[in-house]
Amino acid sequence: MTVSDKPTMIEFRDVQKYYGDYHALRGINATIKAGEFFSLLGPSGCGKTTLLRTIAGFEDISSGAVLIDGKDAAQIPPNKRPTNMVFQSYAIFPHLTVEQNVGFGLRRENLSKDEMGRRVGEALEMVGLKGFGKRAAHALSGGQRQRVALARALILKPKVLLLDEPLSALDKKLRENMQVELIKLQRQVGITFILVTHDQEEALVMSDRIAVMFEGQIAQLDDPETLYRRPKSRQVADFIGTMNFLPATAHPTSDGGFDVDVAGLGQCHIPADQAPGAATGNGVNVGFRPETLTILYEGQQPTDRETPGTVEEVVYYGDMTYYDVKLDGVAEPVRLSMRNVPGRPVLDIGTRTRVAWSPSALVLFR
């Protein structure tokens, strides 16, 4: 069963939010499915955290509706919602021990002491903190606090787990480990995870679907691959990964695609699905990712097209090398990446070279 077959868990219907004169959410429409790992991605101030907090009930909306599991959330106070949150600061209660923190929400279930201990123990084991129950909250590292926050939220078996930039306070290695652990955890518990992040890589790695937000609006909502390969606007393309842009002119063709003339690359045909912004005329742009270009070494033939250029900058990353290549007839250099495999020497600055490309990797923007 794919995600799209599942029932809707969260629905935003034209959600608007004003802080005084400031328009924080400008008509959000989206549905999030049950069991989905959904990310809200965007730069700081884009409204992603505000949107998450409307689900938790910590922000009232100015108009529109938020539906949780089919019910209008406006009438449900935060403590009665079937959602739990992992806060950015983790919000671990400093006056309680780890197990008191994890068991905090179980008080109202009137469990026996044994049952309580068993549930807390299970939750701690699930997040890999077995045996940490008696520790004081302040004696924990950042990664451990995050696990406590996760256990404390998941122990209540919510329908939706809300994660507000949960990994941003961790160092790179730990963050990458936690990304994988969170994905596994989500598969294990099978509930909806909604993640807020400004880290595009994190969103791509973890999500089933991503909503990219700018200035209080969703710019694009798609699965990670579509978002990366077929961004709908320059803004989205720029925010997710690196994308080269070259000026072009475009003329529509009868099949819905475009005949384009790209500066430096020449003429080619772009089918409709590679032109989500449907742009014609002069002054349009063609975008492509660095890894879709290939440097052709002596004697190599392109699989599709090739164009000459000069290496302007070389950035060596160990496994990869990034080149800035100035294509003949284009003012701005384009960036391309090559995997460093045996028999493929790193080129020097100033080397004349040929670059292979394919129209299938191009995206047309307004």
Next chain:
Amino acid sequence: MSSGGFLQRIGRSEAANGLTMISPTAIYAILLLAAPLVTVFVYSFMADGPAGSLIADFSFANYVKIWTGKIYRAIMLRSLWVSMAVTAVTVILAYPVAYFVSFNVPPNKKALWLFLITIPFWTSYLIRVFLWKVILGYNGVINSGLLSLGIIDEPLTSLNYNVQAFVITLAHAYAPFAILPIYVALEKIDRSLLEAGQDLGESRLMTFWRVTLPLSMPGVIAAILIVFIPTIGDYVTPDLIGGGKLPMIANMIQVEMLKQNHKAMGSAIAVSAMLIVAGVTLIFLLLNRRFLKGQK
């Protein structure tokens, strides 16, 4: 190594710098605080002779008299009772004020509110106590007001010359001292903890009970100590509001020391009062440690 070089090195050391900086204060404190304290302590073990003289006959006789004598005990218990009542009333009234300023006043108005809270300090303590006498007295504002309105036929006596009047006066005088530490403790609470409390299914009231209140306890205990310690030794209020009929420890010390000229007995009462305060303080400090245990 020459001695000159050694002295120079000491002169340049951080410890020496520190000592130099605190020395004026230290000398002041030793002369005006430690020395009299030691004197009082020594006096308390001596015996009173005729006409204010002291007899160097060291014993616990004064202490035995104080801790077994009915009158002394009654006065000490009254002091303890009054100061505990004042502390309880002050802190219970101060908490909502501190809570309101911390949680409900917009951040740009907080400084103004704190400033307003300190306004009572603009008048001298003595004048404030005297004003309460004017308000609460037999012919005071309340009684004459109620009389002229015909609500009562003769002045109420429940407002003046009694412990309630002490509590009203002292609670007002010490309210800012209680509000400020509680406010500081409440300000330090990470607001996301309160959201977390609600997120985990607790109502606002239960979140207050399980999160806000325990986290603000260090401030509450500081407030308790700040109010309790000076009120138990208060002299002005029992004298003015109580009309001298309900003496507390300080009044008793004054009577022994100045009126009866019993320096040894007065000193022993003073030391006993200090012991009571120290005992109560210790209890609260231990409590505070318990609340601070889980926090940084």
